[in-house]
Amino acid sequence: MNNAFRIYSVMYHRISDNETDSITVRVDEFEKQVKFFKENYSCPDPQQLIDNFKMKQHNRVSKDTILITFDDGYEDNFKFARPILKKYGLRALVFLVSGHIGKYNNWNHKYSKRIQHMSIEEIIEAKDVFHYGCHTENHYNLLQLSDADLNLEIVESKKKLENILGYSVNAFSYPYGFYNKQINNFVSKYFDISFSTYNKGKNFNWTLNPYAIRRINPLDCEIQNFPEYMFKFRNAYLYK
Numbered sequence: 616m617n618n619a620f621r622i623y624s625v626m627y628h629r630i631s632d633n634e635t636d637s638i639t640v641r642v643d644e645f646e647k648q649v650k651f652f653k654e655n656y657s658c659p660d661p662q663q664l665i666d667n668f669k670m671k672q673h674n675r676v677s678k679d680t681i682l683i684t685f686d687d688g689y690e691d692n693f694k695f696a697r698p699i700l701k702k703y704g705l706r707a708l709v710f711l712v713s714g715h716i717g718k719y720n721n722w723n724h725k726y727s728k729r730i731q732h733m734s735i736e737e738i739i740e741a742k743d744v745f746h747y748g749c750h751t752e753n754h755y756n757l758l759q760l761s762d763a764d765l766n767l768e769i770v771e772s773k774k775k776l777e778n779i780l781g782y783s784v785n786a787f788s789y790p791y792g793f794y795n796k797q798i799n800n801f802v803s804k805y806f807d808i809s810f811s812t813y814n815k816g817k818n819f820n821w822t823l824n825p826y827a828i829r830r831i832n833p834l835d836c837e838i839q840n841f842p843e844y845m846f847k848f849r850n851a852y853l854y855k
Contacts, residue, residue, distance in 0.1 A: 622664070622821055623656075624682045626813055626830035627707075629689050629730070630696040638723075640834060646699045648833055649683075653703045656681040661708040661746040665786060668821055669807050683707040684810065684830060686750060686788055687720070690731040693741050700744045710750035710788035710810075711738070713772040716779075722754050735779060748786030749773050749806070758793050765801060773805055786810070799826050 628638035630645045640648070652658055657680045659667075664682060683700070685692050688711040700707055715721075716738065720730035738747070751757070752772040760768060769787070776784045785807040792812030794802070802809050808825045813832035821828060 622680045624684055624830040625833050627685045629691050631691045642695050649699055649703050652681045658705050660706050665807055685709045688733050690733050693733050693737045697741050697744045706744055708748055709745045710748045712750045712754045713775045714752040747780055749776055749784050750788045751790055754790045756793050757798050802826055
């Protein structure tokens, strides 16, 4: 592993004081984490980070780098996460579910309250802080889909997002973190890099397999213990 190319991708979903569940971080806690990342790690622009990786310009990346990511594109990302990121001058990579833009979540069945997703207007306005990736059209489990459905969920979703955003969407996130070799190969034809979840994915090192990147759940540790947690987590899973 090239020690000068060590990137830790952290994964968020929701930022809110109105909910207490397994995918939500309180607003004050999120700001505490963002401040910590800003003070202790390199936090480059997501697109620049991906471009550097694609062009194999690893020497441009600090050895201790944080990539902040959000899955699903919930409206509270716009309301609460965006102002905090803007305050600290950081940007995040947000994976959008193209078929749910401006609509409500319908796959988190264990939560009784429906969750609003960002509208097109909010997505465009937040381009000052958010760079966007693809999280499929409908957030289906890709392992259960036919080839035709995979094309709709992945390729057509990418096209739809590019029409909205006006730029090439080159990052992908697997719904639920589920994929196999076939899906991995399919995604690699259309994206430069793709991410799984914190409990799935093969490794942290982008150079080993850029289409199965494991992410870290910031809910799993106190922020002051984050460096030690990262070290243990990386050593436990880096080559798996």
